[in-house]
Amino acid sequence: MNPTRTELENIGEFGLIDRIRQKTNYQNASTLKGIGDDAAVIETGGEEKLLLSTDMLIEKIHFDLTYVPLKHLGYKAIAVNISDIAAMNGIPQQVTVSLGLSNRFALEAVEELYAGIRAACAQYKVDLVGGDTVSSPTGLVISVSVVGFAKMEQIVYRNSAKMGDIICVTGDLGAAYLGLQILERERQEFLGNPNMKSQLEGKDYLIRRQLKPEARMDIIHELRELGIVPTSMIDISDGLASEIRHLATQSGLGAKIYEEKIPIHRLSYEVATQDFAIQPTTCALNGGEDYELLFTINPNDFEKLKNHDDISFVGYMQEAEKGVILQTRGGNEVPIQAQGWVHFGK
Amino acid sequence: MNPTRTELENIGEFGLIDRIRQKTNYQNASTLKGIGDDAAVIETGGEEKLLLSTDMLIEKIHFDLTYVPLKHLGYKAIAVNISDIAAMNGIPQQVTVSLGLSNRFALEAVEELYAGIRAACAQYKVDLVGGDTVSSPTGLVISVSVVGFAKMEQIVYRNSAKMGDIICVTGDLGAAYLGLQILERERQEFLGNPNMKSQLEGKDYLIRRQLKPEARMDIIHELRELGIVPTSMIDISDGLASEIRHLATQSGLGAKIYEEKIPIHRLSYEVATQDFAIQPTTCALNGGEDYELLFTINPNDFEKLKNHDDISFVGYMQEAEKGVILQTRGGNEVPIQAQGWVHFGK
Numbered sequence: 001m002n003p004t005r006t007e008l009e010n011i012g013e014f015g016l017i018d019r020i021r022q023k024t025n026y027q028n029a030s031t032l033k034g035i036g037d038d039a040a041v042i043e044t045g046g047e048e049k050l051l052l053s054t055d056m057l058i059e060k061i062h063f064d065l066t067y068v069p070l071k072h073l074g075y076k077a078i079a080v081n082i083s084d085i086a087a088m089n090g091i092p093q094q095v096t097v098s099l100g101l102s103n104r105f106a107l108e109a110v111e112e113l114y115a116g117i118r119a120a121c122a123q124y125k126v127d128l129v130g131g132d133t134v135s136s137p138t139g140l141v142i143s144v145s146v147v148g149f150a151k152m153e154q155i156v157y158r159n160s161a162k163m164g165d166i167i168c169v170t171g172d173l174g175a176a177y178l179g180l181q182i183l184e185r186e187r188q189e190f191l192g193n194p195n196m197k198s199q200l201e202g203k204d205y206l207i208r209r210q211l212k213p214e215a216r217m218d219i220i221h222e223l224r225e226l227g228i229v230p231t232s233m234i235d236i237s238d239g240l241a242s243e244i245r246h247l248a249t250q251s252g253l254g255a256k257i258y259e260e261k262i263p264i265h266r267l268s269y270e271v272a273t274q275d276f277a278i279q280p281t282t283c284a285l286n287g288g289e290d291y292e293l294l295f296t297i298n299p300n301d302f303e304k305l306k307n308h309d310d311i312s313f314v315g316y317m318q319e320a321e322k323g324v325i326l327q328t329r330g331g332n333e334v335p336i337q338a339q340g341w342v343h344f345g346k
Numbered sequence: 347m348n349p350t351r352t353e354l355e356n357i358g359e360f361g362l363i364d365r366i367r368q369k370t371n372y373q374n375a376s377t378l379k380g381i382g383d384d385a386a387v388i389e390t391g392g393e394e395k396l397l398l399s400t401d402m403l404i405e406k407i408h409f410d411l412t413y414v415p416l417k418h419l420g421y422k423a424i425a426v427n428i429s430d431i432a433a434m435n436g437i438p439q440q441v442t443v444s445l446g447l448s449n450r451f452a453l454e455a456v457e458e459l460y461a462g463i464r465a466a467c468a469q470y471k472v473d474l475v476g477g478d479t480v481s482s483p484t485g486l487v488i489s490v491s492v493v494g495f496a497k498m499e500q501i502v503y504r505n506s507a508k509m510g511d512i513i514c515v516t517g518d519l520g521a522a523y524l525g526l527q528i529l530e531r532e533r534q535e536f537l538g539n540p541n542m543k544s545q546l547e548g549k550d551y552l553i554r555r556q557l558k559p560e561a562r563m564d565i566i567h568e569l570r571e572l573g574i575v576p577t578s579m580i581d582i583s584d585g586l587a588s589e590i591r592h593l594a595t596q597s598g599l600g601a602k603i604y605e606e607k608i609p610i611h612r613l614s615y616e617v618a619t620q621d622f623a624i625q626p627t628t629c630a631l632n633g634g635e636d637y638e639l640l641f642t643i644n645p646n647d648f649e650k651l652k653n654h655d656d657i658s659f660v661g662y663m664q665e666a667e668k669g670v671i672l673q674t675r676g677g678n679e680v681p682i683q684a685q686g687w688v689h690f691g692k
Contacts, residue, residue, distance in 0.1 A: 006453035016453070016479055020460060024474050030439050030495075031473040040475035042440055042493060045392025054476060054491055056444040060483045093376050094388055098402040098489055107352035107362070114366060127377040128370050129386035130400060132489075133362055137406045143444055143478075143489035145400055147388060149376075 014338075036250075037158050038087035038235060039148070049155060051092075051148040053084035059139030067183045070109055072211040074116025075123075077142045080237065082124045082215035083291045085148035087235040089156040089220060092124055092148040098132040100141030113142075124217055154229060156295070159250035161232035165296035167255060167315040168230075168305070170216050172263040173240055174280060177287020178271050179203070179210030185275075205267050213291040219310070226304050230295035241285040242338040243294045245324050254322040257315040257336065259329050285326075285336065360684075382596075383504050384433035384581060385494070395501060397438075397494040399430035405485030413529045416455055418557040420462025421469075423488045426583065428470045428561035429637045431494035433581035435502040435566060438470055438494040444478040446487030459488075470563055500575060502641070505596035507578035511642035513593075513601060513661045514576075514651070516562050518609040519586055520626060523633025524617050525549070525556030531621075551613050559637040565656070572650050576641035587631040588684040589640045591670050600668040603661040603682065605675050631672075631682065 008016060021035040032049060033041035039053035057063060057077055065073075078095060085092040097117055101110065121128050126146070182203050189196050200207065215235075223230065232251055234243050240262065248255040264280045272280040296317060297305065305311055318325075324336045354362060367381040378395060379387035385399035403409060403423055411419075424441060431438040443463055447456065467474050472492070528549050535542050546553065561581075569576065578597055580589050586608065594601040610626045618626040642663060643651065651657055664671075670682045 004454060008447065008449065008451065008453055008456070011453060013479055016456065019453075019457075020474075020477075020479075023460070023464070026473045026475075027468075027471060028439050028473050031475055034473060034475040035477070040440065040442070042475070044390035044396065044495075045394055046390045048391055050390065050396060050493070052440065052442060052476065052491070052493060054442045054444050054478055054489070056446055056478045056480050056487070056489055058446050058480055058482050058487065061446075061481050093374050094386065094398065096386070096398060096400045096491065098400050100402055100404050100407075100487065101354060103354065105354065107354055107357060107365075108350060110354070110362065111365075114369070118369070122373075125373060127372045127374050127380060128366075129372075129377055129380040129388070130398065131366075131381070132400055132402045133359055133366075134402050134404055135407050136404050138484055141402070141404065141446065141487050141489075143400070143402055143487075145398070145442065145491040147396070147398060149390075 033157070038084040039090070041155060048149040048151055051085050051088050051090040051150060052145065053081060054143065054145040055081050055084070057142040059141070064187070065140070066187055068211060070112040071116035074113040075120040075212055077144050078117055078120035078124065078126070079213055079215045080291060081144045081146040082126065082217065083235040083237070085146055086215050086217050086220050087233050087293060088148070088150065089154050089223070089230065089233060090148035090150035092126045092146050094127050094129045094147040095121065096130040096145045097128060098143040100134050100136030102136045102138055102140070105140065124215060156230050156233040158232055158234050158247055161247055161251035161253060161296040161317045162298070163253060163317055163319065164299060165231050165317045166299055166302055166313050167244070167257065167317065168295050168297060169236070169240070169263055169292060169312045169314050170219050170310055171290070171292040172265040172268065173236065173290050173292060174268045174272065174283030174287045175206050175209035175265050176213060176289040177283045178268055178276070179206035179208070180289070181276055182206060182271070183210065203267070203271065205265065206271060210289065213289060215291060216293045219293055228297060228301045228304060230297055233293060233295035236290050236292045236294050238288045239284070239286040240294065241336045244336060245338040247294065247296065248317065248324045251317070252320055254318045254320050255315060255324045256318050256322070256327060257325070258327050261312055261314040263312040379503070384430040385436070387434070387501060394495040394497050397431050397434050397436040397496060398491065399427060400489065400491040401427050401430070403488040405487070410533070411486070412533055414557060416458040417462035420459040421466040421558055423490050424463055424466035424470065424472070425559055425561045426637060427490045427492040428472065428563065429581040429583070431492055432561050432563050432566050433579050433639060434494070434496065435500050435569070435576065435579060436494035436496035438472045438492050440473050440475045440493040441467065442476040442491045443474060444489040446480050446482030448482045448484055448486070451486065470561060502576050502579040504578055504580050504593055507593055507597035507599055507642040507663045508644070509599060509663055509665065510645060511577050511663045512645055512648055512659050513590070513603065513663065514641050514643060515582070515586070515609055515638060515658045515660050516565050516656055517636070517638040518611040518614065519582065519636050519638060520614045520618065520629030520633045521552050521555035521611050522559060522635040523629045524614055524622070525552035525554070526635070527622055528552060528617070529556065549613070549617065551611065552617060556635065559635060561637060562639045565639055574643060574647045574650060576643055579639060579641035582636050582638045582640050584634045585630070585632040586640065587682045590682060591684040593640065593642065594663065594670045597663070598666055600664045600666050601661060601670045602664050602668070602673060603671070604673050607658055607660040609658040
């Protein structure tokens with residue numbers, strides 16, 4: 001009596017998105033780009049096109065309120081959406097915020113959350129223009145949509161990298177993942193011994209990267225000032241491995257990344273190796289939530305960027321047949337597998 | 347140790363929205379209208395302005411999957427958002443859909459939901475351009491955002507009704523609420539006796555109004571053809587009482603509604619009185635989810651609309667001091683209280 005049942009965990013989030021996209025037709029001429037990039041692109045009739053993106057955050061899946069302050073959570077919910085507009089090389093302008101709230105949350109808690117939302121709106125110069133506020137049977141649900149604008153020739157997609165383009169990464173990678181590991185360890189140990197000595201000291205940078213990530217709008221503005229339009233771009237929400245594979249696959253190319261060029265913070269090295277006995281490179285490749293930008297530039301633009309102290313040049317785009325490859329410090333070449341965060345089945 | 351705790355149920359959804367709105371500043375010139383109407387209005391630089399709205403639906407609060415087919419749910423999630431754009435007198439163009447899914451849902455279930463989403467997109471000529479698909483610890487969460495467009499002079503707000511304007515209602519009211527009561531009764535009786543004889547026969551209209559409501563885009567197009575721009579408008583998602591109070595209060599006016607003019611379907615009368623022993627007028631005033639339009643017109647436009655067979659003229663706008671009043675069939679005048687749906691604390 002039970003018809004075919006295909007578990008979502010067997011096809012994964014990206015598999016599901018692919019299926020949805022394949023069945024979706026576009027009927028309006030104003031839809032310039034639909035599903036498949038960091039944001040949709042919509043014709044407005046004006047000089048600038050509209051960018052639209054949305055994200056949903058669910059308690060126990062995306063955040064744990066035992067160690068995430070509500071104000072930080074509100075800030076982060078906005079920042080990660082702004083990051084999607086940054087990844088299209090656009091300027092964000094408006095956000096909507098919908099909340100599902102159980103009666104566990106009092107007005108004071110909701111106002112803390114909104115204090116963080118407002119702080120992020122001020123930081124990124126966006127206006128909170130709407131939303132929905134509903135009851136939830138159990139946890140907290142936050143859904144944010146963001147609207148941005150960019151001229152057609154400024155918009156940067158994932159699928160337009162060219163052979164030989166230089167692969168760039170902003171900031172450093174892996175720190176947000178390590179921040180999460182530290183917070184999770186603290187929670188576990190506190191449960192075992194409420195009188196424990198906290199091990200958070202000196203780890204502020206990693207914890208901040210997890211709790212209060214920033215969208216790299218500063219880089220977007222700098223690129224504009226330098227007259228550089230990346231040839232492709234994506235934000236690093238799921239780890240470098242997953243994102244470079246998206247850029248390469250969608251551009252019909254391969255990519256070569258040099259392990260020694262991947263930007264990793266001194267403290268990330270230290271904590272990864274000493275506290276958790278994991279490879280710092282693994283944190284950068286497969287740890288998520290750094291919200292840095294991964295983009296490619298034409299080699300002709302390298303001169304303008306080469307001395308930028310917050311951009312690292314980690315490799316170049318190559319023929320599809322050569323694959324998406326990591327050249328390790330030891331000189332070995334290993335294929336980069338996409339792990340990303342697959343939440344289904346958790 | 348417990349600081350002041352104000353329960354959300356004590357301030358209600360509208361109270362919470364008011365607090366959020368009061369603390370929100372707008373810093374971008376492109377924000378033409380923020381929180382407080384059916385949709386935000388955003389400058390695009392083009393001839394048409396952007397309308398943006400969003401809604402969140404949560405399992406057990408907004409729908410019960412024991413009697414709501416997933417395909418209908420997908421359709422309804424889109425239709426209720428389209429209704430917000432209709433209520434601004436705009437034309438919807440794009441939607442995004444974010445889903446929170448527990449592992450109870452197999453791929454086949456998600457595809458049923460999307461089949462309904464796609465059917466609604468085809469019906470309302472909108473494109474599905476993005477979204478997010480995440481795991482949820484328990485129930486299903488659906489968050490939809492919709493983008494529409496309208497010229498500045500076509501956009502209709504809630505706060506612009508004028509004294510003496512005629513109050514209009516599309517379709518009929520109360521049926522969606524009665525449909526929900528029938529489905530709920532069926533579920534309860536089925537739990538008590540799985541061999542029960544179904545009592546759904548002949549109730550199709552009411553059940554359809556609950557499970558598969560339509561946004562009144564047909565009326566929006568007809569008003570354009572007739573050259574009529576309503577003086578104010580809102581969609582009836584929470585019952586006529588709540589919505590007429592929004593229009594009146596935000597316009598700085600009162601309103602008078604004639605009970606005998608409120609459009610109620612023959613079957614709604616029958617089922618309200620015979621099956622549930624409630625006043626049909628109460629269903630129309632306080633039952634939600636009809637998604638009809640409530641709007642006001644200048645009396646000069648009455649001639650053009652008076653023979654429309656799907657628009658009822660239910661009253662007129664009056665001085666604020668006279669209040670928001672229902673004149674009953676018996677000739678009494680009673681103040682209309684806003685009940686709406688207050689989900690908090692459920």
